[in-house]
Amino acid sequence: xxxxxxxxxxxxxxxxxxxxxxxxxxxxxxxxxxxxxxxxxxxxxxxxxxxxxxxxxxxxxxxxxxxxxxxxxxxxxxxxxxxxxxxxxxxxxxxxxxxxxxxxxxxxxxxxxxxxxxxxxxxxxxxxxxxxxxxxxxxxxxxxxxxxxxxxxxxxxxxxxxxxxxxxxxxxxxxxxxxxxxxxxxxxxxxxxxxxxxxxxxxxxxxxxxxxxxxxxxxxxxxxxxxxxxxxxxxxxxxxxxxxxxxxxxxxxxxxxxxxxxxxxxxxxxxxxxxxxxxxxxxxxxxxxxxxxxxxxxxxxxxxxxxxxxxxxxxxxxxxxxxxxxxxxxxxxxxxxxxxxxxxxxxxxxxxxxxxxxxxxxxxxxxxxxxxxxxxxxxxxxxxxxxxxxxxxxxxxxxxxxxxxxxxxxxxxxxxxxxxxxxxxxxxxxxxxxxxxxxxxxxxxxxxxxxxxxxxxxxxxxxxxxxxxxxxxxxxxxxxxxxxxxxxxxxxxxxxxxxxxxxxxxxxxxxxxxxxxxxxxxxxxxxxx
Numbered sequence: 001x002x003x004x005x006x007x008x009x010x011x012x013x014x015x016x017x018x019x020x021x022x023x024x025x026x027x028x029x030x031x032x033x034x035x036x037x038x039x040x041x042x043x044x045x046x047x048x049x050x051x052x053x054x055x056x057x058x059x060x061x062x063x064x065x066x067x068x069x070x071x072x073x074x075x076x077x078x079x080x081x082x083x084x085x086x087x088x089x090x091x092x093x094x095x096x097x098x099x100x101x102x103x104x105x106x107x108x109x110x111x112x113x114x115x116x117x118x119x120x121x122x123x124x125x126x127x128x129x130x131x132x133x134x135x136x137x138x139x140x141x142x143x144x145x146x147x148x149x150x151x152x153x154x155x156x157x158x159x160x161x162x163x164x165x166x167x168x169x170x171x172x173x174x175x176x177x178x179x180x181x182x183x184x185x186x187x188x189x190x191x192x193x194x195x196x197x198x199x200x201x202x203x204x205x206x207x208x209x210x211x212x213x214x215x216x217x218x219x220x221x222x223x224x225x226x227x228x229x230x231x232x233x234x235x236x237x238x239x240x241x242x243x244x245x246x247x248x249x250x251x252x253x254x255x256x257x258x259x260x261x262x263x264x265x266x267x268x269x270x271x272x273x274x275x276x277x278x279x280x281x282x283x284x285x286x287x288x289x290x291x292x293x294x295x296x297x298x299x300x301x302x303x304x305x306x307x308x309x310x311x312x313x314x315x316x317x318x319x320x321x322x323x324x325x326x327x328x329x330x331x332x333x334x335x336x337x338x339x340x341x342x343x344x345x346x347x348x349x350x351x352x353x354x355x356x357x358x359x360x361x362x363x364x365x366x367x368x369x370x371x372x373x374x375x376x377x378x379x380x381x382x383x384x385x386x387x388x389x390x391x392x393x394x395x396x397x398x399x400x401x402x403x404x405x406x407x408x409x410x411x412x413x414x415x416x417x418x419x420x421x422x423x424x425x426x427x428x429x430x431x432x433x434x435x436x437x438x439x440x441x442x443x444x445x446x447x448x449x450x451x452x453x454x455x456x457x458x459x460x461x462x463x464x465x466x467x468x469x470x471x472x473x474x475x476x477x478x479x480x481x482x483x484x485x486x487x488x489x490x491x492x493x494x495x496x497x498x499x500x501x502x503x504x505x506x507x508x509x510x511x512x513x514x515x516x517x518x519x520x521x522x523x524x525x526x527x528x529x
Contacts, residue, residue, distance in 0.1 A: 001140060001304070001323065001376070002273035002297045020051040023151050024108075026160035030148075032135050032208060034167055037125045040116045041069075043149045044077070052105030055098040057113075058145035058152040060120060061091040067120035069147065074098055077110045084112055096149055113149050122146030128209065128269045129285050130232050135170075136282060137205035138270040141316055141372040144201040155314050155415045157198035162206050164191045171211040173228050175204060175280045177261050197260060197278070198413055203309050205277040207266055214238045220249040224262040229288055233267060236290030241265040243295050247302050250336055251329065254401065255408055259310045265298065273297060276304030276326070296330050296346075303329035311411040317368040318417045319375045320441070324365075324384015331385060344516055347389060350382035355521050357383075358446045365441040366418050386519045387440045393517055394436070394475070395429055403428045418442075439472050440519075447472045447495075449522035451513065460504045460528060462511060464495060467522075471498060477514035482507045 027044040049055060062068035071091055075084030088099045098111060119125065122143040124136045137147070145152040162174045168189040172181075176195030183189050195204075212234035219225040225245050229237030244265055252258050260279035268275075268282035274297045275282045281301045287294045307329070308322030327350070335343035357378035363369070365379045365387070392400040407416070407424040422437045448467040453460055466472065473496040481488050482505055493502055504511070511526040 001275050001308075001326075002300055019151075019153070019156060020049075020053070021055060021057075021151055021156075022048040022050055023156055023158040024048065025158055026148075026150065026204070027163075028148055028161070029163040029165070030206065031165040032125075032167075032170075034133060037118045038116060039119065039123065039147065041114075041148065043113045043115070044110065045113070045149070046108070046110045047151075049100065049107050049109050050105065052107070054100055055109070055111065057096045057098070057149045058094060058142075059091065059096040059115070059149040060094055060122075060146045061096075062117060063120065065120060067118045069115045069117040069119075069149075071096060071113060071115045071149075073114040075112050076100070077112055078108065081110075087111070094145060115149065119147040122148075123206075124270050126269050128230055130230055132210055132230065134269050135166075135206065135208040136268045136270050137207065137277075138272070138275065138282075139205060139277075140202045140272070140275060141375075142202065144204065148201075148204075150201045150204075152201050154200045154202055154312050154316065157200050157312070157413070157415070159194075159196050159198055160204055161192065161194040162204075164193075164206055164208065165189070166191065166208050169210060170208040171213065171228070173207045173211070173264055173266055173280055175199065175260075175278050195260075195279070197310075199278050199309065200312055203275075203277045205275075205280060205282065207268055207280070207282065209268075211266075212237070214241075216242060216245050219245045220252055221257070223248065223258055226262070226264050227266075228264055229267040230285065233285075233288045237267055237288040239290055240288055240292050240294070241298065243292060243298055244302065246337075247299050247333060250333060251303060251306065254329075254332070255306050255404060256412070259305060259412065263302070263305070274301045276301045276308055278305060278309040281305075296334070299330040299333040300326045303333075306408055306412075310413060311408050312415045314415040314417045315368075316372050316375055317366055319367075319380045320365050320384030320387070321416060321418065321421060323376075323380040324382075324387060327381045328385035328388040331389070347386070347516060350378075350385055351519060353378045354383045354386060354446065354519060358444075358521070362444045364444045383440075383446075383519065390440070390474070390517075390519065391425070391436070395425075399429060435473060439470075443470055445470075447474070447518070447520040447522075449495075449513075449520050451511075451522065451524065451526055453511070453526065453528065455506075455528070457506065458503075459506045460508050462502050462504055462526075464500045464502075466495070466498055471496065472520075474518050474520075476520075477517045478502070478504075479512040479514070480504050480508045481510040481512075485509060 025046040029042040031040040060068045074087045074089045077084040090097050124138050128134050142152040164172045172191035174193035179192045181191045211228045212231045215226045227241035264280045266282050273284045303326040307325035313321045331343050331346050425433050450465040452463045476495050478491045513523045
């Protein structure tokens, strides 16, 4: 996901730690119309009742604004797929409680829920910049329950399908593969999409608008890659999204084959700059410009198809496993396409953003805050990317790629947390990395370094002082210039104590400390006079 500027809305939604149900499959039938913002829905949910008690699903009830979902009927179709048994239920705030009466622990159930209402969030019904009416799901982080009944958490993955009834002139996009599309007699249309890959609710979406569609012919392994853009933006959008096949090809070679049946890049009207919905990425409508100046956003969201969608964080406290990975893989794409210098410019900019954030925040990267929107910050994105960059510098390019591939292969289709990634790093390298993860991810802030020097007859003593409370351990590359600026020499040293001193030649004229090695405040160039 890419943030829109100043998007730090407070969003508070609590889940219990235990997961009482395990959803296996969702089947949603959604009716949208142009007469009102009311949607009508039928959700058929196949699940395992792990607790053996009444089933609780996430669903927003009707509020004082008269927005929300009203459930009218619930039935159990477990035993009889044609004639369900009506169940009692109640709605309370953000929950739908279904009384199962004869609940059995770990029993498989199939529950159908009829409901309708005006979404207060999650499904954005609005007009795009051209005045055309549009419908776009916008579920992250846990906003799906504002328009569909579900288990709205990142660690419960399920297959799913959307059957969308709409006016005929809408084109409807969703995850997975389109199984049918046909017009019906009343001037409407039915579109059905099905996704067999298990995914969390945060990336299950539909989009409906008067789209122009283009499928690209240079897709790797004949993967369907397409652009879905507003009719008025077709020329610009088709040009902008034409970079997608090359990006997919690079990531497929670096990580693993693309994990889904297709990739649609969709111009949309939502609250984010980009949203990584699996196989169906939504981009803010203003990112279509016709000059490809937002190639970094496209690369970021495509990287999420592997990290965040297929290999997901167990909880949002570990969001860096999604956003930090996507940010760094965008840097890798720029390094691959435009060279080291282009990547280093991005890393230096990201480094400055981390330092600015660290100066005003006392939160670690792994952060269990209840305000999930506040996690869209430089810790999750830029610092997470820098952690991967520092790890790469520590282990080397080939070993780093092996780590990435091993982590993805182990957790694709499931969920991981930071210690799981740490365990993969230790397995691949056969080394202990707890110190590295503890200091960079579980400890707030960054190293604050003070550099001083003392000139002596025998040479120059460079003193490096760690000024923050908790000490860090890291390698630091020193470049020093001698012989009237004609020779530049390099020295790599380990910083682990409060104060570290090193000797340099007496004719040293300037010292540079390694911006591209370490995430620290105070890394700079020093003139020797």
